[in-house]
Amino acid sequence: MKVLVCISNVPDTTTKITFTDNNTQFNTAGVQFILNPYDEIALARAIELTDGGNGSVTVINVGESNTEPTIRKALAIGATDAVRINAKPHDAWFVAYQVAQYIKGNPFDLILTGRESIDYNGSKVAGMLGELLDLPSVSIIKKLDINGDKATIEREIEGGKEVLTVPLPFVAGTAEGVAEPKIPNMRGIMSARTKPLQVIDPVEVKTFSEITGYKTPEPRGQVKLIPSDDPAKLVELLHAEARVI
Amino acid sequence: MSVLIYAENAEGKFKKSIFEAVSYARAIADQTHTSLVAVSIGNVSTADLAALGKYGAEKVLNVSNDKLKDFVNQAYASVIAEAAKKENADIVILSNSFSGRGLTPRIGVKLQAGIADGAVDLPQQQDGRFTVKKTAFSGKAFATVEISSANKVISLTPNSYKIVEKGGTAAIEDFSPEIKETDFKAMIKEIVRSADKVSLPDAEIVVSGGRGLKSPENWKMLEDLADLLGAALACSKPVSDAGWRPHSEHVGQTGIAVSPNLYIAVGISGAIQHLAGISSSKVIVVINKDADAPFFKVADYGIVGDAFEVVPKLITAIKQYKASA
Numbered sequence: 001m002k003v004l005v006c007i008s009n010v011p012d013t014t015t016k017i018t019f020t021d022n023n024t025q026f027n028t029a030g031v032q033f034i035l036n037p038y039d040e041i042a043l044a045r046a047i048e049l050t051d052g053g054n055g056s057v058t059v060i061n062v063g064e065s066n067t068e069p070t071i072r073k074a075l076a077i078g079a080t081d082a083v084r085i086n087a088k089p090h091d092a093w094f095v096a097y098q099v100a101q102y103i104k105g106n107p108f109d110l111i112l113t114g115r116e117s118i119d120y121n122g123s124k125v126a127g128m129l130g131e132l133l134d135l136p137s138v139s140i141i142k143k144l145d146i147n148g149d150k151a152t153i154e155r156e157i158e159g160g161k162e163v164l165t166v167p168l169p170f171v172a173g174t175a176e177g178v179a180e181p182k183i184p185n186m187r188g189i190m191s192a193r194t195k196p197l198q199v200i201d202p203v204e205v206k207t208f209s210e211i212t213g214y215k216t217p218e219p220r221g222q223v224k225l226i227p228s229d230d231p232a233k234l235v236e237l238l239h240a241e242a243r244v245i
Numbered sequence: 246m247s248v249l250i251y252a253e254n255a256e257g258k259f260k261k262s263i264f265e266a267v268s269y270a271r272a273i274a275d276q277t278h279t280s281l282v283a284v285s286i287g288n289v290s291t292a293d294l295a296a297l298g299k300y301g302a303e304k305v306l307n308v309s310n311d312k313l314k315d316f317v318n319q320a321y322a323s324v325i326a327e328a329a330k331k332e333n334a335d336i337v338i339l340s341n342s343f344s345g346r347g348l349t350p351r352i353g354v355k356l357q358a359g360i361a362d363g364a365v366d367l368p369q370q371q372d373g374r375f376t377v378k379k380t381a382f383s384g385k386a387f388a389t390v391e392i393s394s395a396n397k398v399i400s401l402t403p404n405s406y407k408i409v410e411k412g413g414t415a416a417i418e419d420f421s422p423e424i425k426e427t428d429f430k431a432m433i434k435e436i437v438r439s440a441d442k443v444s445l446p447d448a449e450i451v452v453s454g455g456r457g458l459k460s461p462e463n464w465k466m467l468e469d470l471a472d473l474l475g476a477a478l479a480c481s482k483p484v485s486d487a488g489w490r491p492h493s494e495h496v497g498q499t500g501i502a503v504s505p506n507l508y509i510a511v512g513i514s515g516a517i518q519h520l521a522g523i524s525s526s527k528v529i530v531v532i533n534k535d536a537d538a539p540f541f542k543v544a545d546y547g548i549v550g551d552a553f554e555v556v557p558k559l560i561t562a563i564k565q566y567k568a569s570a
Contacts, residue, residue, distance in 0.1 A: 019386075092350070118383045121363060123349075123350070123362065127348070127349065127350030137350075139318075139347040139350075140347070162435070162436050163435040164432060165432050166431045176499070208353075208358065210391050212391045214387065215378075215386065217386070223546065224546050225546075225547050226547070228549060232562040236566075238546070242545065244507040
């Protein structure tokens with residue numbers, strides 16, 4: 001089974017987010033970049049599903065050369081080979097369009113993304129790939145099992161879950177629970193340096209949206225402390241002052 | 246030109262987040278003096294469909310084809326896109342629910358539309374430019390998205406826009422678009438939904454527990470507090486990683502982002518990743534025995550104390566308040 005895992009390069013979760021250029025650009029100074037945590041889950045599941053010579057896992061990233069350490073990390077974790085489409089990831093549509101073009105020349109049985117990237121939280125790439133390739137897509141899945149040419153999937157819904165079956169090939173966005181992220185071992189780290197990483201040019205595509213500015217949330221005021229033996233005071237404040245109960 | 250709103254139903258009923266989305270869509274239609282049409286797919290009663298008029302829908306396209314009675318992402322996206330084309334809708338609104346997130350990108354591609362997902366405010370339409378504010382960096386910031394395409398898709402974050410009742414009933418029109426067989430490849434086997442529990446992404450009040458609760462056996466008092474307040478339960482990442490609570494309760498940068506009116510955090514220190522997920526909460530209450538816990542820096546109200554003493558007392562105080570109200 002040939003699996004493609006779409007990966008993105010994101011600021012690590014401890015990053016304090018700030019902006020430059022009059023709040024129009026994300027400030028990357030001093031920021032550590034990592035493999036998107038949800039993509040790590042997708043990659044781990046892909047490796048489990050192809051374990052024991054049962055196929056291959058290609059990782060694909062749309063990014064400039066600064067993303068290569070993250071791509072090598074994915075190879076160290078256990079991907080077979082990698083592709084980098086040499087372009088700034090303008091937005092989800094741009095990314096999906098580039099990846100779809102690649103897939104049209106290189107078909108896969110299973111295409112996975114993380115449910116969302118932790119920088120823009122769009123949850124869009126999986127669905128866009130599905131639409132561009134006329135394949136079913138399931139966004140935000142909690143469980144993925146494959147039996148021959150069919151998958152049984154659990155999808156998150158409000159207050160519960162939905163169990164569905166989908167024939168291969170399809171696209172899915174993985175959430176927590178699909179697999180435990182894998183830690184690269186020494187052998188993985190060594191082999192990552194020599195595993196194939198193909199760099200290809202992007203194709204032209206018109207984009208429809210752009211982020212024109214950012215804002216950090218207003219800092220909250222000083223906390224009002226209530227004595228621990230007087231919770232009735234808290235209830236009163238929540239009702240009369242905050243008006244939330 | 247008009248606005249189309251996809252009114253998602255759960256077991257044939259519309260939730261509060263859908264009424265919010267209809268109100269939101271109505272306000273957008275008013276901005277450009279155009280009409281608002283809703284589209285509903287599945288088995289929803291005539292009365293409920295007509296009641297969407299209360300929130301400003303002039304008409305509801307009712308898609309009650311039996312093949313579409315259960316959610317099928319590919320097919321539903323096709324139906325909604327067809328509805329948009331039929332109604333000449335250049336703006337399509339959805340609620341940013343789990344199903345909404347599967348539909349939005351496909352509809353965007355079908356309509357060659359720019360997308361603002363997870364909007365928290367009405368669009369600004371000025372000087373020929375169309376911008377929408379949404380959250381970014383998992384709740385650590387806001388981003389303004391400008392959409393340059395003629396068609397636009399916006400998904401609204403639940404509990405971000407207040408319901409506005411205008412009164413009125415919507416006209417109902419049956420709609421049966423042609424749908425390709427190949428749109429039905431995914432098949433639902435089972436839906437498991439606990440109707441009594443409040444769903445976290447929609448919740449107005451959230452009660453959340455962290456490692457300070459020491460073990461999963463101690464969650465009963467949080468469950469009681471949540472029941473009393475009609476709140477959803479949540480937890481920090483270490484708690485769900487340890488298997489004490491399900492992943493669906495994990496709130497944080499790599500979990501759910503919530504935007505309740507009230508977030509009560511019990512025994513959670515307040516790591517930056519957790520704070521990201523709750524930054525849109527209107528009021529934050531922190532209960533922690535460590536006065537130096539970082540969470541107190543973003544709290545509106547706080548109690549420094551042992552959760553096992555404070556929470557039971559809080560439960561009693563709320564019961565008394567409810568009894569006297």
